[in-house]
Amino acid sequence: MCVRINGDNQPFASLTTVAALISLRKLRPETVVVEHNGVILARDKWTETAIKENDVLEILSFVGGG
Amino acid sequence: MEDPFIIAGHTIKNRFLLGTGKFASHLLMKNTITASRAHIVTVALRRIDTQSSHDDNILEYLPKECITMPNTSGARNADEAIRIARIARAAGCGDWIKIEVISDNKYLLPDNAQTIIATEALAKEGFIVMPYMNPDLADARRLCDAGAASIMPLGSPIGTNKGVCMRELIKILVEEISLPVVVDAGIGRPSHAAEAMELGADAVLVNTAVATAQNPVLTARAFSLAIEAGRLAYCSGISASKETAEASSPLTGFLR
Numbered sequence: 001m002c003v004r005i006n007g008d009n010q011p012f013a014s015l016t017t018v019a020a021l022i023s024l025r026k027l028r029p030e031t032v033v034v035e036h037n038g039v040i041l042a043r044d045k046w047t048e049t050a051i052k053e054n055d056v057l058e059i060l061s062f063v064g065g066g
Numbered sequence: 067m068e069d070p071f072i073i074a075g076h077t078i079k080n081r082f083l084l085g086t087g088k089f090a091s092h093l094l095m096k097n098t099i100t101a102s103r104a105h106i107v108t109v110a111l112r113r114i115d116t117q118s119s120h121d122d123n124i125l126e127y128l129p130k131e132c133i134t135m136p137n138t139s140g141a142r143n144a145d146e147a148i149r150i151a152r153i154a155r156a157a158g159c160g161d162w163i164k165i166e167v168i169s170d171n172k173y174l175l176p177d178n179a180q181t182i183i184a185t186e187a188l189a190k191e192g193f194i195v196m197p198y199m200n201p202d203l204a205d206a207r208r209l210c211d212a213g214a215a216s217i218m219p220l221g222s223p224i225g226t227n228k229g230v231c232m233r234e235l236i237k238i239l240v241e242e243i244s245l246p247v248v249v250d251a252g253i254g255r256p257s258h259a260a261e262a263m264e265l266g267a268d269a270v271l272v273n274t275a276v277a278t279a280q281n282p283v284l285t286a287r288a289f290s291l292a293i294e295a296g297r298l299a300y301c302s303g304i305s306a307s308k309e310t311a312e313a314s315s316p317l318t319g320f321l322r
Contacts, residue, residue: 007113027114061112
């Protein structure tokens with residue numbers, strides 16, 4: 001299936017939840033913020049949030065800025 | 067001398083606000099923040115690069131006693147700024163937000179009209195809103211009405227190090243606006259920061275000039291001293307300049 005992550009369509013053989021995606025990408029959960037189909041997703045909702053075909057995800061983190 | 071600096075009811079311990087962009091490393095940034103003694107530091111929110119590793123979390127390098135103020139850089143209109151602010155707060159960064167709405171890629175000048183819209187929406191949601199703006203009196207008044215906690219007029223365009231080119235307009239804002247005035251952007255040298263403070267600005271936000279100096283730690287210390295000196299000068303009521311000379315020593319009672 002195909003999921004849009006940070007503006008790029010990315011193919012996945014199988015995906016279950018947001019938590020699984022974060023783990024797959026080797027991201028540290030405490031360092032990222034996830035927006036799922038335009039809704040900010042609290043960290044404790046990641047394991048129960050299923051990812052479906054054509055979902056739009058934004059994965060963001062804080063960086064230096066003025 | 068008692069001279070508290072208060073934003074939205076919070077006593078801010080230092081009039082030097084520091085941006086965290088462009089530092090060569092997070093450790094250097096951390097040491098620079100310590101040297102600056104800044105109480106408010108800014109950060110930005112960006113999409114992660116899913117292809118690289120992300121072990122270094124900037125937030126872990128920010129001193130615990132600092133207020134972390136995310137900015138909305140990257141926003142081209144009010145809606146995007148509002149969205150970024152909400153995400154930043156959801157990420158646990160607190161209620162402080164620097165509104166930065168820029169649609170001009172060449173000079174990076176802020177869009178005041180969109181900034182006012184975003185300020186009003188976010189203030190209603192309980193954010194402490196500090197909008198970056200073109201120094202315009204009517205717009206500054208609109209930002210006050212919209213619920214801003216301070217206004218942040220630019221000294222000159224972001225990253226130019228040109229100093230307080232907007233001097234006369236900032237002076238008007240200082241006179242007319244009761245909210246704290248934080249001069250943000252374009253401050254390239256400690257003398258620029260001192261100049262802004264002598265004009266009566268309540269604080270100065272610096273990033274590029276510190277982060278890209280050969281020795282950011284030393285530069286931060288220099289800015290810190292300049293900002294304190296400028297503030298003291300303003301509070302002391304320094305004399306106005308004159309067009310003609312006026313002797314410092316008495317001209318009478320000697321040899322003639």
